[in-house]
Amino acid sequence: MIRRLATLATALLALSGPAAAQSALFGMETTDQTAPLWEAAILAAGGYVAHYPAASEGQFKALPVPFLIYRGDHLRIGDNGFIRARQEMAGGRFELDIGLDGSFDVDSKDNKARQGMPDLDLLIEAGPKATWHFMPKQGDVQVDLGVEVRAVIATRLIGFDYEGISINPELSWSDRSLGGTKLRGYASIGPVFGFDGVNDYFYGVDAAHATASRRAYKADDGYIGTKTTLGVAYPINDRLLVFGAAQVGYYGGSANEDSPLFRDKTNVSVGAGVRWSFWQSDARVPVVR
Template sequence: MKRLVWVMAMVAAGAAGSVAAQQAQQPQPLWEAGVAAFAVSTPAYPGSSDRSARVLPLPFLIYRGEVLRSDQGGIGARLFKSERVEFDVGFSGALPAHSKDVAARAGMRDLNTLVEFGPRVKILLASPTATSRVRFELPLRAVMEIEGGVRRQGTTFEPKLSYELRGADPRWGYDVSVAAVFADRRLNRYFYEVAPVYATATRPAFQADAGLVLTRVGVSATYKFNEDVRLFGFVREESYRGAANADSPLMKRRSGASAGFGFTWTLGRSATLAKSAQ
């Protein structure tokens, strides 16, 4: 769902790993660590007319173990990898959206910190050139709410098709992706249901259903300024047309744009190289 801030943290780590280095199959250190900073602006939740903007510094750690991994793909365990198919289990998450800051949700419960955990299959469909590849991902995630404990809030399924490219200038790397997000009824209720107790004259009661949440097109880029400093950024457009809960009074827009940019500064890396290419 609205995982953007955590995704940016992973993009920060990914910028330090760089798409270009992956596609050139260059040997990579087993681990890298440093600091990153980024600014991001995104809808408060899918379909919100209010926005959330953050500027955050954070540390990053990349670890390229054969099983345990922390990189631009997330944090988790890679359980199987062949030339074209990879299977892993990983985490992602979202920072909260407080109802006092979102007009449509005034008086309702906050949207708290969410953590997602589950399996993902990645399939390499094609390598059109030596510096590009087309990949299809099928992640299935259980969503947990963190607030005075841990509560299950549903499940998401987010198939994604991506095209990754190293530019003519090898300092540049690009990624273009198309994705759709589906959620079960429990998670859609968390975002879009209006219980009778929260109904008002302008916010009628609404019962949410399982199904499509959004479709998304995104573009991201990284630039290797030098061996230790990399810049990164992204823009993406989400469409909520055809969403299962498009009629919810909390669905205020039919589309939403997000953007972010930042940098990473690697402060240390291992002399030991990872055993396999990314």
């Protein structure tokens, strides 16, 4: 969960987040080697996030999120993503998993550029991710190169609409013991590309919604922008953890920089919160970094 806890933390940037960040920052194990097999927790977070990539406006979001964690050998729920099936190869250096992520909806009445247009619905992203671990996974410091390919689905909870495909190569670094302390750190950078209509979802303007100041526009596939994420977390004890994160998106050179909905080359999102693990199983399993 940071791209989706540093993305719940970075804006509640999404409904879930980069797996490496979640593992690095939000694991609640009480030793360096093991974690509870089952765990029930509550995440309370708040933050500011841009309405969409390259928007000039954003929104504050805050909410408590109860969730259940299961750390199986191949199926993991609520740990390193909401739902995650994983398979390791090459002595654990290469990892392939399937996960579920998402991002918040936007009421177009709250965005000047989109007024009179359809709202942006809650987005769900699902698909595979391949990760190469440059460092042994047993260590506190991790350097990973990952590539996510996700189908993007818009939902109003009463229906689902396919919106396209996003691709996100990402280089990440994490340290579970910054300066020899309990402080945990995470950083990542990577470009985002949109195909098969997802760019049109953000930047397209139908003729019916064109105005004197907002011309009709058909978005192109391709480069959206590059996101850089920084996060820190500190475990108060084996059940309570506090965290904060920030994400900067730079959209200069975007395939749709000439869209009337493209308003700002730089977006900044920030978030912070606490996580309380109120129930943990006696059974414990090895930590998966």
